[in-house]
Amino acid sequence: MSYDAVLPKLAFLGPVGTYTHQAAYDRFGTSVEYCEQKTITDVFNAVSSDAPLALIPQENSTYGAVIETNDLLRLPMTGKDIFVVGETTLSIQHCLLVRRGVQLQQIENVLSHEQALGQCRNFISTNIPAASVVKMPSTSAAAQALLLPPTENRDPFKCAAICSSIVATIFNGLEVLREGIQDAEANFTRFYILSTTLAFEHVPPPKDASPKRALVRLSSSGMAAPGDMHSAPTITQLLIALKLSAIRIDRRPSSYLVPFHDVYLVELQQDLKDGDTEKSLHQAIKPQWISEVKAGLDRVKEIGGEAILLGVW
Numbered sequence: 001m002s003y004d005a006v007l008p009k010l011a012f013l014g015p016v017g018t019y020t021h022q023a024a025y026d027r028f029g030t031s032v033e034y035c036e037q038k039t040i041t042d043v044f045n046a047v048s049s050d051a052p053l054a055l056i057p058q059e060n061s062t063y064g065a066v067i068e069t070n071d072l073l074r075l076p077m078t079g080k081d082i083f084v085v086g087e088t089t090l091s092i093q094h095c096l097l098v099r100r101g102v103q104l105q106q107i108e109n110v111l112s113h114e115q116a117l118g119q120c121r122n123f124i125s126t127n128i129p130a131a132s133v134v135k136m137p138s139t140s141a142a143a144q145a146l147l148l149p150p151t152e153n154r155d156p157f158k159c160a161a162i163c164s165s166i167v168a169t170i171f172n173g174l175e176v177l178r179e180g181i182q183d184a185e186a187n188f189t190r191f192y193i194l195s196t197t198l199a200f201e202h203v204p205p206p207k208d209a210s211p212k213r214a215l216v217r218l219s220s221s222g223m224a225a226p227g228d229m230h231s232a233p234t235i236t237q238l239l240i241a242l243k244l245s246a247i248r249i250d251r252r253p254s255s256y257l258v259p260f261h262d263v264y265l266v267e268l269q270q271d272l273k274d275g276d277t278e279k280s281l282h283q284a285i286k287p288q289w290i291s292e293v294k295a296g297l298d299r300v301k302e303i304g305g306e307a308i309l310l311g312v313w
């Protein structure tokens with residue numbers, strides 16, 4: 001009789017060696033089956049009853065929001081339940097990776113994920129100013145592209161990838177030319193853990209306890225025509241009605257055909273109340289926090305706003 005447990009599947013931005021993969025492994029270790037996806041959108045779309053967990057990058061401490069992630073979260077998730085059920089942060093040190101033997105002065109193209117290219121802007125403009133930057137779906141995919149045969153458009157012996165130094169140990173034939181090339185010494189990326197239900201059980205607790213958080217999507221009513229925008233609730237009115245502490249706000253254009261009609265992705269954090277200690281907050285019961293957030297969303301709806309719960313952790 002076999003006691004092998006069937007592990008839940010976790011979708012991540014692949015191939016192996018991406019920062020998303022490392023962040024996922026730091027949190028989930030061997031408790032899940034890892035399923036690599038080509039893009040952040042593919043990761044999002046992979047979340048299903050077959051793969052109930054996923055990890056996607058959400059923001060970087062130097063380059064800011066991951067737009068692709070915010071744009072996936074801003075759309076009403078019609079017909080599909082995907083919730084943010086946790087967050088995890090990774091310290092990021094980028095390296096410049098090349099085909100073995102390639103020198104800095106030979107590099108004409110620098111390939112990487114948009115975030116990594118943005119986090120190394122000063123390094124590129126100071127050290128390889130003539131190089132063009134090429135956006136790739138992930139840092140590891142950029143490294144893998146260096147191993148492809150030369151084409152009319154791209155000679156891998158004139159290219160470099162920005163990625164984690166771990167990638168040099170995964171793919172043969174590549175070497176690290178420079179290390180620690182990110183513009184800021186302290187460089188962190190925060191990832192969202194996604195799941196099919198708000199109360200998915202297989203998320204290991206974070207190493208450091210943190211207060212309860214939630215992610216909500218707020219907007220004025222999408223039915224407002226351009227002329228009616230003045231009567232629609234403002235972001236200040238929406239936040240006042242919510243009556244919960246907002247710790248981050250990202251603004252993106254809404255999917256409605258009203259120019260400059262925006263949605264706000266608002267991260268909330270549970271407040272300390274009389275008698276609460278930091279410790280009790282960390283141990284706070286999730287259903288109670290969910291009720292507090294839902295009551296806030298109801299208050300937003302009462303003043304004519306749209307409010308949707310995107311996650312609780």
Ligand SMILES: O=C(O)C(=O)Cc1ccccc1
Pocket residue numbers: 013017018019020021057060092113115116137138139140189
């Ligand atoms: O491409 C990767 O490795 C990712 O996981 C996305 C990313 C890129 C750069 C910094 C953080 C996350």
